[in-house]
Amino acid sequence: SRKALARAIEYIETNLADDLTIQDVANALSMSAGRFAHAFRNSIGLAPHRYVIERRIELAKRLLRETNLPIANLATRAGFSTHAHFCVTFHRMVGLTPGQYRRAS
Numbered sequence: 001s002r003k004a005l006a007r008a009i010e011y012i013e014t015n016l017a018d019d020l021t022i023q024d025v026a027n028a029l030s031m032s033a034g035r036f037a038h039a040f041r042n043s044i045g046l047a048p049h050r051y052v053i054e055r056r057i058e059l060a061k062r063l064l065r066e067t068n069l070p071i072a073n074l075a076t077r078a079g080f081s082t083h084a085h086f087c088v089t090f091h092r093m094v095g096l097t098p099g100q101y102r103r104a105s
Contacts (some may be wrong), residue, residue, distance in 0.1 A: 004029055005043050008036070012048075016055055017079045022048050056080065057093050064098055065105040071098045 003072065011028045025048065026036035040048045060078040063069060069077065075098075076088035090098050 004031075005040070008040060008048075012055065016052070016059060019075055019081070020052055020079065052079075053089065054093070057090060060086065060090060060098065061094070061101065064102045071102075074098070082090060 008025055008029055010086045011025055015024070023033045026033040029036060033041075037048055040046075040051070044051060046054070054061055056079045060074060060080075063074045063077060064071075066076070071087075072083040078086065080086035080089065087098060090096075090101070094101060096104065
């Protein structure tokens with residue numbers, strides 16, 4: 001339902017910097033992880049994991065533009081477990097390294 005989708009998105013946004021799992025979101029909605037993942041993909045058009053990664057990258061881009069936080073600290077604030085994982089994912093999705101993005105912004 002739209003209401004459940006809105007709750008899922010709100011939960012994801014609120015917990016974006018945490019170690020967020022599909023099971024966590026499903027539990028917040030009182031659903032099984034499989035049912036949640038299927039319903040989310042049908043509603044949004046993206047798998048929940050992909051949606052979370054895209055939201056984390058958007059948060060990281062905003063932090064790169066608006067703060068002077070060191071990139072390693074910024075990676076953690078955006079919910080990435082390691083600096084390396086953040087840099088690889090950012091480069092793959094944006095086409096620039098975080099440092100290049102910051103300098104271009």
